[in-house]
Amino acid sequence: MNLLHEVKVTRVQNAAAVGTTTLTSSAVDMANWDGVMFVLAFGAITDGTPAVKARQGQLSNMSDAADLAGTLTAGAITDDTKLLALDIYRPLERYVDAQIVRGGATGAVVDGMIAIQYRGRVKPPVQDATVAASEAHTSPVEGTA
Numbered sequence: 001m002n003l004l005h006e007v008k009v010t011r012v013q014n015a016a017a018v019g020t021t022t023l024t025s026s027a028v029d030m031a032n033w034d035g036v037m038f039v040l041a042f043g044a045i046t047d048g049t050p051a052v053k054a055r056q057g058q059l060s061n062m063s064d065a066a067d068l069a070g071t072l073t074a075g076a077i078t079d080d081t082k083l084l085a086l087d088i089y090r091p092l093e094r095y096v097d098a099q100i101v102r103g104g105a106t107g108a109v110v111d112g113m114i115a116i117q118y119r120g121r122v123k124p125p126v127q128d129a130t131v132a133a134s135e136a137h138t139s140p141v142e143g144t145a
Contacts, residue, residue, distance in 0.1 A: 002136035005123060011130035012038070013100065013113035018046055020107035023100040025115070027062050030096055034119035035089040038098040041111035042075065042082060048104020050075045052084050052113075056093040065097065072101075081111075 012025035028036050040052045051074035057065035073086045088096055098115075102108045117125075127134050 002138060004127075004134055004136040005125075006118065006120070008033070008117040008120065008125040008127060009131055009134075010115045010117070010128035011112060012098070012115045013040070013110065015043075015112050016110040018044065018107055018109045020048065020102050020104060022102065023110060024062075025098045025100070025113055027057075027060055027095045027097045028115045028117065029060065030091055030094055030117070032121040033117040035087060035117070036091075036096055037085060037087040037116045037118070038113055039116065040084040040086075040098070040100060040113040042079060042084070043109030043111050044080050045075070045077050045108040046104070046106040047077065048102060048107055049077060050079070050084070050103070050108045051101040052086050053099050053101065054086055054088050054091075054096060055099060056088075056091045056096050058093050058095065060095055062095060062097055065095075077104075 016023055051072050054068045054071040055065040073084055075084050
């Protein structure tokens with residue numbers, strides 16, 4: 001079975017220029033899903049220790065959001081152009097988002113962040129509107145792509 005038939009991919013944070021402000025992703029609706037993995041891509045890290053943490057809430061606008069204990073996942077100042085991954089399995093509330101914490105005097109460039117929801121109860125999932133195109137192939141033969 002192709003992974004694309006098992007997961008939903010959503011871009012939840014666009015690229016952001018170097019800075020120190022905390023960025024908050026779009027909320028992910030966990031109805032009919034067991035887990036979500038946030039994958040954060042950094043560009044240049046000019047200062048500080050970049051990190052990502054998860055929050056949950058019952059409201060889709062996340063006005064009631066609270067941090068999830070122990071989820072702060074930190075990189076290092078030497079982690080230019082690397083990824084941070086944070087996986088939340090069976091959150092206790094319906095909506096989950098991620099916050100990108102950029103510290104120091106100048107901070108870090110964010111290339112973007114995606115959320116990959118998995119263990120869905122409805123298959124195949126409909127991919128989010130942030131996905132321009134998707135295809136899954138099983139045992140394709142060689143030839144012109």
